Each structure stands twice: as structure tokens, then as C-alpha cells.
Amino acid sequence: MVLKLHNTLSRKKEDFTPLDADKGVRMYVCGPTVYDTAHIGNARPVVVFDVLFRLLNSLYPKVTYVRNITDVDDKINAKAAETGEDIRTITERTAALFHADMAALNTLEPDFEPRATDHIAEMQVMIADLIEKGFAYEAEGHVLFSVNAMDEYGKLSGHDRDQIIAGARVEVAPYKKDAADFVLWKPSTGEEPGWDSDWGFGRPGWHLECSAMSNKYLGQTFDIHGGGQDLIFPHHENEIAQSRCSHGTDIMARFWMHNGYLMAEGEKMSKSLGNFYTVNELLGEFPGEAIRLALLKTHYRQPMDFTKDGIADAKTILNKFYTALKKMAGVQLENEPDIPTEILNALCEDLNTPKALSELHQILNDLNSSMGTSGWSGDLESFKAKLLGAGKVLGLLQQDPEDWFKGTTSADDLDEAAIEALIAERLQARADKDFATSDRIRDELAEQGVVLEDGAEGTTWRRV
């Protein structure tokens, strides 16, 4: 099985092989800046690279996944100034909420989750190194990376220096030698977070942490670096410049992967338009698994219009799968299920999750038609293993069907005891052939989001 991944460096799909089999597969993904609640656009890369992490884990014996937390940034400073809150309080709270939200989306934790503020020393070492090697210079309390010192600057994004300057909308700081130079270190006032350094009291530029931390946890060169497409320039371009010039290497990461942009309800997400869904608010309305599936229904590189209708659609789909799994609750699996070949093939084709989901539906269709109306036939153990094996790599279908159907997303849902009581009442009415009463009870429950199903083995219920 050959894994093919689209590499932003070449703009093509390439066969993936680890750089160093002994070190395993090493992947770095840009994580959140913890100044505000995660929105759905922040969740897309987390979910996408979570699938990749799961896939790599099934293909290779060892995978190391690093995702940073940016906890020093001017947006955080601005937030603190605005609310009067302590910076540490903001970053701790936001990071905790991020973790909770991402866990609700069924994402696995990375192996390392380094924070920028814990790696100031490593960043300072890198700055000193870049100055020494002639790639960076000091000016008015700043340290700047000298873009002209690097021949291949702009390779990732396809920009060249002249174009960058021609289109610039921000006025060029006077202390820069070249308009395209970017900051490695900048001075802080007493109000702002800062650290002592050879270049005065200050703080790092925002690209530097990823260079320093990926080096610390993964090495000078590693396999995969991921993030949102908006990070290609300048963030990743600058990371490459810092790391390669500091280490004297030809590459920083072999594969650069970028997920596409997200819109919300047909418009670009913006706070002023009020179409800015946070993961947290969506979780109050939909199960996390449905939100996850809604994200995976679109290929990761495609632009995506994220809608509540899309989540509702995803929830309907999950209902079908969990219905089948509920019917097979008594079927025991001997072994840990493997990923079905057709699912693996789809995912190995640059993480084609929509294709994989299509194959998953095919498995369900085969199962359901084998069960037919007359009951059970076919190799149920094999079907269940396929559904769960596919679900595992996609991060879906792993919960107990009972929990899926009976779990609540809202506190004012009818409680189980009340539902059971009404079902008992209705059962009696049906036994008495009092179908008017029977149907009334069913309608009442339906109004409260509870659907009844009369089967051969009695009446079951589920929430919609």
C-alpha cells in the first residue's frame, strides 16, 4: 500500500516514505494561538491531521505527532489589554477549552504539545545562531531575518521577493534592511510579556517557535508539516527560512500539507457578520461526532462551506450506521478490526475521506441488504469488523450505539424514566387495540424528539 500525499512544495501528489525508518514518521502541525475560543475553521486542520495521524499509525510502527500551542502573541496581548485579564489566565483557560472541544470531536492527543513560552531559550539559541551565520541582524532592539541571504526564499509559497514588496499593504518599518525581512525578536514594554536576551528585553516573532520546537521534538528535518492554507505565507515560508539557514539543511520538512479554507453558510467567516461558529456553541446543538463527520465529508484540500444543514446531514448518516451497529450489538469480535482494504485505498490517495465514506456506505448497504426484511443472514461478524475498523481510522462509530441514540445534547431533553413509562403505557394501549391512544403517545414523544420503533423484539426508542 503506497500512501500518496499532496505536497505543497511540488504542488503534486507524491509517494510517501519516511525519511528515517528508525526514527519513525515525524509530523508537526501548527496548533492554536490561545486568545479566543476555537471556531470551526480552527477545528478543520485538527480533525484532518487527526485522520492522517491515525492512518500513519496503522501503516507505520512508530509515529511522532507534535502540535504546538502559541501562548505568546500580540493578539493575546490585545485581548488582555481589552479585558483587563491576566495573560496567563487567558491562555490557560483558552487552551483548556481547546482541549475539551477537540476531544469532543474525537481527536487523539498529539505526542507532544509544546508551548512557546516554555521554549524561549531554544528560540534564543536559534536567533544567535542565525546572527552568527549572517542570516539575521539586529536593529533598534529588533532582530530581523535577512531574506536576501537565503536563495530559495519563497519556494513554498511561489512568491518572489520583488512581488512581495510590490503588493505590500503594510508600511515598511524603517529599521528593516529589506522590506521583506521579518522579525525574530522584538522589544517588549514593561506591560507586555518579555524575556531578557542579548538583544534586550523582548519577545519572539511568531514564526520562530515552530522552528525551535519542531527541531527540539522532531529534529532538523522531519517528514510532514501541516496546517491551514493561510499559513503557507508568511508563516511556513519563514519557518523554512529560519530552520534551514540555522541548520544548514536542504529541507525542513519533506511534505508540506495544507487544508483548504472554510466558509460558513455561504459567506466567509467573520465576526462582524455573526456567522462565526465556535466549536463550543455547535457542541451545544450537535454531537461532536456529527461535526467531525461534517468536516470529513469534504476532501481536506477543497474549500468548504460549513453549514448547520451539513451537520444535520452528517447526523442522519451516523444514525444509519449506529442503527446497524445497534442491531449487531450482540455480535462479538474476536480480534481488533483491521481497516478494510477499500477504505485504506481511499485514504492512501491523499486522504480522500469522501471516497472512504462512500466505501463505508457501500459496506453498510451490503450489510443491510444481506439482513433484508426477514432478519439475519450473512457474515455479521465480518460486517461489524469492517464498520468498526473503518470507523477507527476515521475517528467515527466508536461509541456504544445506545449512547449515541440516548445521549442528550440539551439539558431539557425528556429523561429516560419518563420515556420508558410512556412506552409501557403505549404498549398496553396497543395490546388493547386502542390505536388512538397508542398513536397519541407516539406523537407526543416525537414532538419531544423521541422516535419509537416497534420491532419483533419489542419497542425501542431513540432521540433524533
Next chain:
RNA sequence: GGCGCGGUGGCGGAGAGGCUACGCAGCGGCCUGCAAAGCCGUGUACACCGGUUCGAAUCCGGUCCGCGCCUCCA
């Protein structure tokens, strides 16, 4: 202005020179006291205009529309 991505059936969404996925919704049927779930059947769509080709949604040229990035970003 520069660089890049995209426009597929009512909706979502793969694919990518001939075999025309998949899902949701709809419609007809089976099952059911009636439902629900499930099953069976049912839809020749690829922005527009040219071109290449025996054949194009897929390749080439142009047009229109949407979106992103263009440096210490909001």
C-alpha cells in the same frame, strides 16, 4: 497589480479523456394496525464560449463568478 484555489444533478460531494461514484432530500413499491427502521426501484449533472480528439465534465485557449494569501495580519 502579483501568486494560488475553486465553480459537478434540488442540496452535499468524489472522480478526471470513453465504463457516467456516494450521501441527503423527493417519488413509486415491499414491510407495518398505522408508523419508524430497513429493503427494492427511480435522476445521463459537470459555469460559459471556442478548440484538440473517433470521443471531453475530464486536455488546450479565452470569458464570467466565488474564495484565499501578498510579512512583526484584522
